[in-house]
Amino acid sequence: MAAIIGNNELISSRVFDFPRERVFETWTNPDQLERWWGPNGFSNTFHEFDLRPGGTWRLTMHGPDGNDYPNHNVFEEIVPLERIVLRHLSGHEFQITATFEELDNRTRVTFRQLFMDPADFEQSKKMCAEANEQNLDRINALLAGSPQ
Template structure:
């Protein structure tokens, strides 16, 4: 993990093909199963995974707190990249890049904040949350590969 001026970059290699990793990011039913830090669940209200598509969900924290989220997908490049802008609460852009490693996949997860002051407030929490998110992503890939 790298923390820049207003960006957190997490990178992880998975022992699963890029097609499976991209599918887990771009299929709403699968995305709902792994999105968010450990202990969170999701209720998706709208999830149009296409450029300009809206993603509205509520993340349910393990303590029962609900976190409404609204994002818009900016770019979808099959098997290569998913870009979305998170518009509710803290504004940031997420870019997920999928790199083929000969049957394995490297996922680079970039979270670029619009406002540096907001970034400073949440960077410690978001850094850990992003790592937990990738942990959950890997667990889902393992389930799907069976």
């Protein structure tokens, strides 16, 4: 389950039974990322994916309720096999930092979501905590070869 830190940050962590290179690829290969990004029932259409510091990632998340959710993100930092930092700029503004720790052919991913506005965090924290855990579940299913 996600930990709530202070008045504006969620942290989720998961150990995957896959090597760090493979887990990191689920975050950096747009074909794979498109398959797991978002909570259960969501699908994605990527419009732009420029994986470099300052690069833009624009996508539309398609909800199970039939609604579309345009998203605009900017990559702030990419450290191969170690860390990805991106800023979510549409709707509630937050920063995501994903770290990848090698553990003897397994990988611990720590997913930190830092909201810029504590009021946005208060409004979103329960939904985001559940959604982040679902994202980690979906990554594991992708790695294990299960249909999404």
